[in-house]
Amino acid sequence: MSRVYNFSAGPAALPLPVLExxxxxxxxxxxxxxxxxxxxxxxKAFLEIYEKAVADVTELMNxxxxxxxxxxxxxxxLQFSMVPINLMKNKKADYVNTGEWSKxxxxxxxxxxxxxVVATSENETFNHIPALDPSKFSKDAxxxxxxxxxxxxxxRFTSLPETNGIPIVTDMSSCIxxxxxxxxxxxxxxxxxxxxxxxxxVCLVIIREDLLGGAPAGTPTMLxxxxxxxxxxxxxxxxxxxxxxxxxxxxxxxxLGGLPAIQKINEEKAKSLYDYLDESxxxxxxxxxxxxxxxxxxxxTGNNDLDSKFVKEAEKAGLxxxxxxxxxxxxxxxxxxxxxxxGVQALISFMKKFxxxxx
Numbered sequence: 555m556s557r558v559y560n561f562s563a564g565p566a567a568l569p570l571p572v573l574e575x576x577x578x579x580x581x582x583x584x585x586x587x588x589x590x591x592x593x594x595x596x597x598k599a600f601l602e603i604y605e606k607a608v609a610d611v612t613e614l615m616n617x618x619x620x621x622x623x624x625x626x627x628x629x630x631x632l633q634f635s636m637v638p639i640n641l642m643k644n645k646k647a648d649y650v651n652t653g654e655w656s657k658x659x660x661x662x663x664x665x666x667x668x669x670x671v672v673a674t675s676e677n678e679t680f681n682h683i684p685a686l687d688p689s690k691f692s693k694d695a696x697x698x699x700x701x702x703x704x705x706x707x708x709x710r711f712t713s714l715p716e717t718n719g720i721p722i723v724t725d726m727s728s729c730i731x732x733x734x735x736x737x738x739x740x741x742x743x744x745x746x747x748x749x750x751x752x753x754x755x756v757c758l759v760i761i762r763e764d765l766l767g768g769a770p771a772g773t774p775t776m777l778x779x780x781x782x783x784x785x786x787x788x789x790x791x792x793x794x795x796x797x798x799x800x801x802x803x804x805x806x807x808x809x810l811g812g813l814p815a816i817q818k819i820n821e822e823k824a825k826s827l828y829d830y831l832d833e834s835x836x837x838x839x840x841x842x843x844x845x846x847x848x849x850x851x852x853x854x855t856g857n858n859d860l861d862s863k864f865v866k867e868a869e870k871a872g873l874x875x876x877x878x879x880x881x882x883x884x885x886x887x888x889x890x891x892x893x894x895x896x897g898v899q900a901l902i903s904f905m906k907k908f909x910x911x912x913x
Contacts (some may be wrong), residue, residue: 559897561704562875564728565748565851567892572802590798595791602785603794607801614804614812617737617760622783624759625797629656630727630746634662637723637742640769640779641696642667644847647719648695653680653704663699666883670695679882680707682842686715697721704727704750706879708852708886709845712737715740721765728849730758731807732891733817741765747796749849750890752803754772756796762872807891816891823889823898824848836909840884852885861885864908871904873897 560567583590586599593600608623617623625633635657638647645667649660651674663669669694673684691698698717700782703710705728714722721741730745737743737760747756761779769778781789810816828846831839831853840852855861861884865877878884 556872557789558872558874559746559893559900560658561889561893561897561901562876563749563806563879563886563888564746565754566750566888568752568799569803569806569892572799572892574803576799580649591795593767593794595788595794599792600798603798603801604788604792605798608803609660610801610804610808611758613737614731614807615664615760617739618906620763621737622761622766622779623826624761624779624782625756625787625792626757626759627793629692629748629754629757630725630744631658633725633744633759634659634778635666636777637697637699637744638666639773639777641723641741641765643768644694644696646670648672648698648717650674650684650700651676651685652683652701652709653707654879655727656699656701659701659725662722667696672698675709679840680704681707681710681840683711688716691717691720693718695720697723699725701725702735703727703732703847703849706852706882706886707890708841708847708850710847710849712845721762721791725848728890729847731803731813731816732782732820732849734813742768747800750803750892751798752800756800758800765862770830818890819895820848820889821895823895824851824863827851827887827889827898827902834905834909836912837905840882841907844880849890850886850888852878852882852884852886854878855900858883860912863912867908868901868904873901873904874902 580589645661648670651671660669672690674688675682675684698713698720702724712806723742726742727746728745728749731750743760745758749756766780766783775781797891807816831837836855837853868876876885878886887901
């Protein structure tokens, strides 16, 4: 078997032990005589899979008892609408604009109420997290929205603003489970699965129970968080196989030692790559040092032709999906939980050789 080092921003690499276990259970899950893909979501076998996944992610993230864990569909993009539908009682919310995904969230929220963009770094190509001035926060906002980690631009929030009781809502799609977060500081955490949880098709939502039931009359049933909370994510047929794989990922993380252990590994991977970029005479990191992501590392040579050459030669060397997002160009190494330390070391070694050969 020949596997590449996959630096894709998403759908992203999955842990090899997870894939191998899924392979062994693909046709016959634990003598059930069928694949998980074929099971009824109401069956005893699947309910055990679901309940364990909820229990494991609750343990991993130390989720308080007054929160609900939901496995939904529609990705983070649907959450851009579900959040304001369910939370905008005063029809006002504060947002921080730190990239393409926060811009899309802002666009959807504006369809449902007033959006106060309290800060943005767009005028500097989103290369840092903007300073937040509390005097610009809305005292009567229904919630305060951030994108914790910005996949395209490679920035992340390292601290949270003081919002005086206004719930913080965050899109954690590209950093969920990558480090320890205090869930109690958030009203809602949502994350598309396809970066650090599992395959595309699942969206993890962690919601404080007092924020349920706020959808206005006439809200379509499927867009009401309470619908899903009351039915344990099974009002409709859930993405069963995606939940199963997510459960295997949670098991893998627990075996590693949980989020403190994976955070240490992620910090080691990111530091080694950033250290090289900072000393390189050819490559340059594009993000302000204080705000650098542990998960997504964009970099450039400053020459578009050389960037293209690097991406092509890296692919031949088994280092794939290093091309930067089409909106910014350059390169981007997404080094999520499933990317082993050896993969980052292989990338750095290749970069050193490329730099030497292209002086």
